[in-house]
C-alpha cells in the first residue's frame with residue numbers, strides 16, 4: 001500500500017505498470033439478483049435503522065436497471081462521471097441527521113462494519129441505500145463482445161484507479177456516493193482515522209480528502225469530530241509512526257476544515273471506537289483499560305462462579321452443604 005503510494009509520487013510511468021499488474025475480481029456472479037434482493041431488503045426496512053419513509057416507494061427493478069444500464073458494454077476505465085446519476089437519484093445516500101460518519105485508512109480494522117452493526121448513533125456509507133446495495137460486490141462493463149448477454153465482464157475488472165484507469169467503474173461509483181454522502185450531512189459529523197497509518201492518518205488521495213471533506217456544508221454541519229484510533233494489531237504500541245491530534249497530517253486536516261469555516265474537535269482513542277476494536281482484538285495492548293468493568297468481565301465472573309459451583313458439586317461439597 002505504502003509502496004504503491006510512493007510509486008504514484010515518483011512517476012506516472014511507474015503507476016502505469018502498477019495498474020497493468022492490477023487486475024481485480026470480475027463482476028460478481030448473479031449481480032442482478034443480488035442487487036434486486038438487497039434493494040428490496042433496504043426498501044422494506046428489513047435491516048432496521050436507518051429506515052426512511054422516502055425509500056418505501058423505490059422501484060428496485062428500475063433502480064438496478066439504471067445501475068447496470070450505465071455501465072453495460074462501457075470500457076471499465078472510461079466510465080462517464082454521470083454513469084450512475086439516474087441510480088443515485090432513485091436511491092440517494094441519505095442518513096439520519098447528526099449521525100454521518102466517515103472513515104479513512106482503516107482497512108482491516110472492521111470499524112465500518114462494526115459501526116454498522118452496533119450503533120444507531122453513527123451511520124457509515126455502507127449503511128446507506130446505495131452503499132448497502134453495492135457493498136462487497138465487483139462489477140464492470142464488457143469491452144470484448146457481448147457474450148455474457150449482460151454487457152458485463154465476469155472474468156476480470158481493473159482494480160483501483162491509476163494512470164491507465166483514471167475513470168474506473170467502481171471507483172467512480174464510490175466517489176460519487178461519497179460525494180453525495182458528505183453533501184447531505186447535517187449537524188455533528190465524524191471521521192475515524194488511523195493514527196498509525198504509515199504516511200499519515202489523513203491521506204490527500206483518499207475519498208475522504210477528495211470527495212467528502214471538501215463537500216461538507218459549513219452552513220448545516222455543526223461540528224466535525226475527528227476520531228483518531230491506534231492500530232490494534234501492532235504487537236507493541238507506539239513503535240510505529242504515530243500522529244496525535246496536534247501533529248502530522250491530522251493537524252493539516254484540522255486547519256483545512258477550519259479554513260472551510262467548520263467547527264472541529266479531535267479525540268485520540270475515543271471510547272466509542274475503542275470498545276468496538278477491543279471486542280475484536282481483545283489481545284491488543286491498547287485494550288487493558290477497556291477490559292475493566294465491561295460486560296465481558298461481568299460474564300467471566302459468572303463463569304467462575306458456575307465453575308466453583310460445579311467443582312463443589314463434583315467434590316461432594318453440595319452433599320456436605322445440604323447436610324449442614
Ligand SMILES: *[C@@H]1O[C@H](CO)[C@@H](O)[C@H](O)[C@H]1NC(C)=O
Nearest residue numbers: 077078079080081165166167
Ligand atoms: C476521465 O474523466 C475525466 C473527467 O470526467 C475526463 O476529462 C477524461 O477524459 C476521462 N478519461 C477517460 C479515459 O475516460
Ligand SMILES: *[C@@H]1O[C@H](CO)[C@@H](O)[C@H](O)[C@H]1NC(C)=O
Nearest residue numbers: 097098099121186187188222
Ligand atoms: C447530535 O448528537 C450529539 C451526540 O450524540 C448530541 O450531543 C447533540 O445534542 C445532537 N445534536 C442534535 C442537533 O441533535
Ligand SMILES: *[C@@H]1O[C@H](CO)[C@@H](O)[C@H](O)[C@H]1NC(C)=O
Nearest residue numbers: 106107108109194231233234
Ligand atoms: C496495522 O499494522 C500491521 C502491521 O504493520 C499492518 O499489517 C496492518 O495493515 C495495519 N493496519 C492498519 C489498519 O493500518
Ligand SMILES: *[C@@H]1O[C@H](CO)[C@@H](O)[C@H](O)[C@H]1NC(C)=O
Nearest residue numbers: 113126131132133134135136
Ligand atoms: C460485506 O462484508 C463484510 C465483511 O465480511 C460484512 O460485514 C458486510 O455485512 C458485507 N456487506 C454486505 C452489504 O453484504
Ligand SMILES: *[C@@H]1O[C@H](CO)[C@@H](O)[C@H](O)[C@H]1NC(C)=O
Nearest residue numbers: 142143144145152153155156
Ligand atoms: C474482460 O476483460 C479482460 C481484460 O481486459 C479482457 O481480456 C476480456 O476480453 C474481457 N471480457 C469481455 C467479455 O469483455
Ligand SMILES: *[C@@H]1O[C@H](CO)[C@@H](O)[C@H](O)[C@H]1NC(C)=O
Nearest residue numbers: 072073146147148149150151
Ligand atoms: C447483448 O446481448 C443481449 C442478450 O443476448 C441483447 O439483449 C443485447 O441487446 C445485447 N447488447 C448489445 C449492446 O449488443
Ligand SMILES: *[C@@H]1O[C@H](CO)[C@@H](O)[C@H](O)[C@H]1NC(C)=O
Nearest residue numbers: 218219221222223261262263
Ligand atoms: C460552532 O460551534 C458553536 C458552539 O457550539 C456554534 O454556536 C456555531 O454555530 C458553530 N459554527 C458553525 C459554523 O457551525
Ligand SMILES: *[C@@H]1O[C@H](CO)[C@@H](O)[C@H](O)[C@H]1NC(C)=O
Nearest residue numbers: 241242243244246247248249
Ligand atoms: C506526534 O506527537 C507524538 C507525541 O508527542 C509523537 O510521539 C509523534 O512522533 C509525533 N508524530 C509526528 C508524525 O510528528
Ligand SMILES: CC(=O)N[C@H]1CO[C@H](CO)[C@@H](O)[C@@H]1O
Nearest residue numbers: 028029030031032033034154
Ligand atoms: C440463482 C442463480 O441465478 N444462480 C446463478 C448464479 O451464477 C452462476 C454462474 O454464473 C449460475 O450457474 C447460477 O445459475
